[in-house]
Amino acid sequence: xxxxxxxxxxxxxxxxxxxxxxxxxxxxxxxxxxxxxxxxxxxxxxxxxxxxxxxxxxxxxxxxxxxxxxxxxxxxxxxxxxxxxxxxxxxxxxxxxxxxxxxxxx
Amino acid sequence: xxxxxxxxxxxxxxxxxxxxxxxxxxxxxxxxxxxxxxxxxxxxxxxxxxxxxxxxxxxxxxxxxxxxxxxxxxxxxxxxxxxxxxxxxxxxxxxxxxxxxxxxxxxxxxxxxxxxxxxx
Numbered sequence: 001x002x003x004x005x006x007x008x009x010x011x012x013x014x015x016x017x018x019x020x021x022x023x024x025x026x027x028x029x030x031x032x033x034x035x036x037x038x039x040x041x042x043x044x045x046x047x048x049x050x051x052x053x054x055x056x057x058x059x060x061x062x063x064x065x066x067x068x069x070x071x072x073x074x075x076x077x078x079x080x081x082x083x084x085x086x087x088x089x090x091x092x093x094x095x096x097x098x099x100x101x102x103x104x105x106x
Numbered sequence: 107x108x109x110x111x112x113x114x115x116x117x118x119x120x121x122x123x124x125x126x127x128x129x130x131x132x133x134x135x136x137x138x139x140x141x142x143x144x145x146x147x148x149x150x151x152x153x154x155x156x157x158x159x160x161x162x163x164x165x166x167x168x169x170x171x172x173x174x175x176x177x178x179x180x181x182x183x184x185x186x187x188x189x190x191x192x193x194x195x196x197x198x199x200x201x202x203x204x205x206x207x208x209x210x211x212x213x214x215x216x217x218x219x220x221x222x223x224x225x226x
Contacts, residue, residue, distance in 0.1 A: 031211070033212055035151070035213075037151075041218075042201055042203075042216035042217065042218055042219055043143075043151065043201075043203075043213070043216060044214065044215075044216070045206055045212060045213060045214035048206065048209075048212050054206065054214060086150065086151055088151075088153075088212075088213075090209070090211035090212060093165055093167075094153055094167035094168065094169075095141075095153040095167075095211060096153065097150055097151040097152070097153070098150070099150050100150050100151075
C-alpha cells in the first residue's frame with residue numbers, strides 16, 4: 001500500500017512543494033514513479049526509479065528517497081505545475097498507485 | 107510522434123461487456139507493451155493489466171482475473187481491452203498507456219481515455 005501526504009498542498013507560484021509517498025513494504029531497487037495529472041487530462045510520467053526525470057520533464061522536478069519513504073520536490077512552482085500527483089510502485093504486481101496529492105493555488 | 111488514439115465513450119447495461127480500442131502510431135508497435143489503467147469519477151488510478159504487443163503475453167491485476175481480456179492486432183497496431191460482467195463500480199475512464207522505454211512497468215505516453223458508463 002502506498003500512502004501519500006498531504007492530501008492537498010496549497011501554495012503560491014514560485015514556492016516549493018514537497019510531496020511524500022510512504023510504502024507499507026520495502027520498494028526494492030527504488031522502483032517508484034511519480035505521475036502528474038491535470039483536470040480532464042491523462043496522467044504524465046514525471047519521475048521513475050525514484051529520482052530519474054522522464055523525458056521532457058523540467059529540472060525543477062526532483063525525486064528522492066529509498067526503501068519505504070519517497071519524496072517528490074517541485075522547486076519554484078509554475079502555474080502549469082498545479083495538478084494532482086500520484087506515486088506508483090513497480091517492484092511487484094499488481095502495480096499500484098497512491099491515492100494522490102493535490103497541489104493547488106493558494 | 108507517439109500517439110495512442112482510443113475509441114469513443116460507451117454506455118453499457120449491468121452484466122454486459124465493453125471493448126475499448128487503442129490505436130498506436132509513431133513507433134514500432136511490437137516493440138512495446140500496452141497497459142490499461144482506469145480511473146473512477148473523482149478517484150485515483152487503478153492498474154488493470156499489461157499485454158505484450160510482441161507475443162501477446164498478459165499480466166492482469168488479480169481483481170480482474172476471469173472477466174478481463176486484452177488482445178492486440180499487429181496488422182493495424184491496435185490494442186484492445188474487454189471487460190465483462192460489468193457493474194456500476196466499473197464506471198470509469200479507461201486509459202491505455204505504452205510501456206515507457208520498454209520497462210513493462212511504467213506508463214508513458216497515455217491515450218486520452220475512454221469513458222465507460224454502466225447504468226441500467
